[in-house]
Amino acid sequence: MSRNVSSGYITAQPKGYNITNSFRLLGNENLLHSWIFKEETCGCTGSYYTSLTDTRLLLRSEDTKCCSCCCNPSYTDASIFLRDIAEMRESTDAQDCCSRLFAKCCACCISNPKYMELRGSFGSEILHLSKLDMLNAQMEIPAAIGNHKLVSQY
Numbered sequence: 001m002s003r004n005v006s007s008g009y010i011t012a013q014p015k016g017y018n019i020t021n022s023f024r025l026l027g028n029e030n031l032l033h034s035w036i037f038k039e040e041t042c043g044c045t046g047s048y049y050t051s052l053t054d055t056r057l058l059l060r061s062e063d064t065k066c067c068s069c070c071c072n073p074s075y076t077d078a079s080i081f082l083r084d085i086a087e088m089r090e091s092t093d094a095q096d097c098c099s100r101l102f103a104k105c106c107a108c109c110i111s112n113p114k115y116m117e118l119r120g121s122f123g124s125e126i127l128h129l130s131k132l133d134m135l136n137a138q139m140e141i142p143a144a145i146g147n148h149k150l151v152s153q154y
Contacts, residue, residue, distance in 0.1 A: 019031070019034070019049075019051050019058060020036075020049040020051075020060050021049065021051060021058040021059070021060050021077050021079070022077045023056075023058055023077060023079040025053065026055065029053045029054060029055050029056070030053060030054045031051060031052075031053050032052045032053055032054060032140065032144055033051075033052045033136070033137075033140055034049070034050065034051045034052070035049075035050045035051075035129055035130075035133045035136075035137065036048070036049055036050075037050075037128045037129050037130050037133065039128070046061070046062060046063065046073075046128075047060075047061075047062040047073075048060070048061050048062070048127075048128035048129075049061075050127055050128075050129065050137070052137075052140060052141060052144055053144075054082075054144060054147065054148065055081065055082060055148060056079050056080060056081050056082060057078075057079075057080045057082065057085070057118070057141070058077070058078070058079055058080075059077065059078040059079075059080070059125065059127065060075055060076070060077050060078075061075065061076050061128070062074070062075045063075065078125060080118065080120070080122055080125060082144055082145045082148040082149070083148055083149055084120040084121045084122050085118050085119075085120045085141075085145055086119055086120040086121070087118070087119040087120065088116060088117070088118055088119075088138075088141065088142065089116070089117040089119070090114060090115070090116055090117075090134070090138070091114070091115050091117060092114050092115070114129070114131055114134050115127065115128060115129075116129065116134065116137060116138070116141075
């Protein structure tokens with residue numbers, strides 16, 4: 001006697017998350033947290049968008065606009081798989097602020113912003129976060145990495 005067993009596929013489409021990145025969520029990927037950081041120093045601005053999922057870290061950095069430029073800023077998008085992150089570092093560096101802005105703006109770099117550096121098989125990537133968000137990210141990102149690397153998925 002043979003039995004017919006239907007094997008249906010169960011899929012879930014990504015929810016309508018508003019992620020500022022050209023890399024979209026995968027079908028089985030869940031958004032855990034998003035952070036936005038906007039720098040404004042001496043009339044120059046830069047924006048950084050960070051989205052943490054259960055599989056990847058999605059990053060966008062928009063180039064600095066100075067002097068009320070009418071042009072749209074250029075951007076760089078990155079998609080880093082959590083399994084590829086091997087090391088996290090925190091640093092403060094006022095010189096990093098000044099190196100991206102005009103020399104006349106260096107006098108405005110009095111506060112030392114915090115940066116989180118991620119290293120792994122992809123190279124190195126800097127996360128730009130506010131000081132409050134940095135504390136949350138320092139807990140949430142390692143937890144997501146640990147869950148992804150330590151929990152076997154079948």
